Amino acid sequence: MKLKSLLDRDFINPRAKVSTKDEAIDLVLKQFFHGYKFKKSQAEIKQAILEREALGGTLLENGMAIPHARLDGFNDLLIGIVIPEQPIIDEDGSEINSLVIFLTTKAGSTIYLQTLASFARLAMDAEKFASFLASSTPADVISSLDGFYVEKGMTVGDIMSDNLFTIRKEETLKDLADLFYKHRISYVPVVDGQDRLIGEVSMSDLLKVGIPNYAVMIGNLDFLSHFEPFEELLNNEDKIPVGSIMRKVTQSMRLDTSLIEAALILTKYDRRHLPVVKDGKILGVVSYMDLLSKVLRA
Numbered sequence: 203m204k205l206k207s208l209l210d211r212d213f214i215n216p217r218a219k220v221s222t223k224d225e226a227i228d229l230v231l232k233q234f235f236h237g238y239k240f241k242k243s244q245a246e247i248k249q250a251i252l253e254r255e256a257l258g259g260t261l262l263e264n265g266m267a268i269p270h271a272r273l274d275g276f277n278d279l280l281i282g283i284v285i286p287e288q289p290i291i292d293e294d295g296s297e298i299n300s301l302v303i304f305l306t307t308k309a310g311s312t313i314y315l316q317t318l319a320s321f322a323r324l325a326m327d328a329e330k331f332a333s334f335l336a337s338s339t340p341a342d343v344i345s346s347l348d349g350f351y352v353e354k355g356m357t358v359g360d361i362m363s364d365n366l367f368t369i370r371k372e373e374t375l376k377d378l379a380d381l382f383y384k385h386r387i388s389y390v391p392v393v394d395g396q397d398r399l400i401g402e403v404s405m406s407d408l409l410k411v412g413i414p415n416y417a418v419m420i421g422n423l424d425f426l427s428h429f430e431p432f433e434e435l436l437n438n439e440d441k442i443p444v445g446s447i448m449r450k451v452t453q454s455m456r457l458d459t460s461l462i463e464a465a466l467i468l469t470k471y472d473r474r475h476l477p478v479v480k481d482g483k484i485l486g487v488v489s490y491m492d493l494l495s496k497v498l499r500a
Contacts, residue, residue: 205320205350208313209478212237213282220286223298227251227269230282230303232321241275247305258495264325265297266288268318270304279314280305283343285335299335316352319360324350339341359486362478362486368393371401371445375435378408389475391484393446399477399484400443401448409448411435454479455488465493 213233220226231244240247250271259269282303290298302321306314324347334346367381369390377470381390382405391403411434453467454477466489467476478486 203352205317205324205346205352206344206347208279208317208352209281209283210237210346211310211340211344211349213280214343215283215453216337216339216343217287218284220284221288221290221464222302223267223269223290223292226284226286226290226301226302228303229284233282233365234280234305236278239280239441241274242273246293247271247273260455260495261292261296261298261456262322262325264331264424266321266325267292267301268297268304268321270306272306272308272310275385277307278305279317281317285337285343291454295391300342305312305391310443313352320350320352322360329470339497357457357461358455358478358488360459361461361489363492364486366391366484368397369403369444369474370445370483373444374440375408375411375438375444375447378403379439382408389452389487389489391487392402392444392486398482399451399454399479401445402451402475402477403444403448407447407449437476451477451479456480461493468493 213230215226215233215364218226218229220229231248232245232488234240235244238316242250251269253426254271255269260270262268282301284301285299292298304314304318313432324334328331330346330349330474337343337346354376362455367385367387369381371392371394377389388405389401391401394400394404453473455464455467455473457480459478464476467473473490475487475489477484478488
């Protein structure tokens with residue numbers, strides 16, 4: 203199904219004269235209510251959108267915001283698009299260059315998640331996204347979406363993080379700790395000189411280096427000073443190679459792995475992260491938080 207087939211020109215607003223996200227939401231809701239009958243008032247639906255935004259709005263890296271709400275007693279999918287004349291500076295200082303506003307069923311339909319993934323792919327395609335932002339009419343917006351399809355089923359490739367940070371086995375635990383700290387991550391794939399995946403390491407693996415073996419048996423370190431176990435780690439972190447603590451990769455996923463299979467693997471093996479691999483090379487990482495933020499709370 204073509205993405206543009208789900209759009210109504212009456213709900214598309216290029217070069218919109220809005221200066222806040224609130225104004226953009228009001229603009230689209232007014233259009234929705236002009237062409238559609240709801241069981242809830244416009245104020246109630248806006249409140250549902252704002253409550254979802256308060257949980258942590260969806261803002262893609264390229265500046266596309268996706269305000270949305272899942273409504274009781276609503277069994278449809280409505281999509282409104284706003285491209286402001288000038289980028290909107292949100293309350294947290296982030297820049298919004300476009301908004302795609304969704305209303306969908308409370309349970310969240312498959313078609314909604316697939317459509318969301320299609321807009322995410324648009325935002326990652328620099329050339330197409332530039333054309334989308336440059337649109338001056340609803341027809342231009344629709345034309346800019348040529349080549350984008352709503353796939354039959356979402357896969358790991360739709361939700362994985364491809365902003366990869368990797369490490370080599372000969373690098374040190376200091377390098378690893380710096381990587382964790384700088385990028386606020388807790389899992390790193392280990393690759394060789396040809397970028398082939400050869401292992402994985404987590405924050406838990408790093409912390410275990412600072413805990414004496416006997417602590418596992420004793421289960422209580424109250425007799426030690428608070429930082430005594432980690433002093434050895436801190437003193438030797440620039441000497442210990444990552445290869446000495448990395449684990450063999452026993453579970454991985456493909457780009458076309460279904461989301462339900464990904465959820466099953468994550469829960470069955472009590473994993474927080476899994477590498478996505480093709481021909482021995484890592485393409486991305488999918489985490490339990492990806493499933494939460496991009497599916498359960500998308």
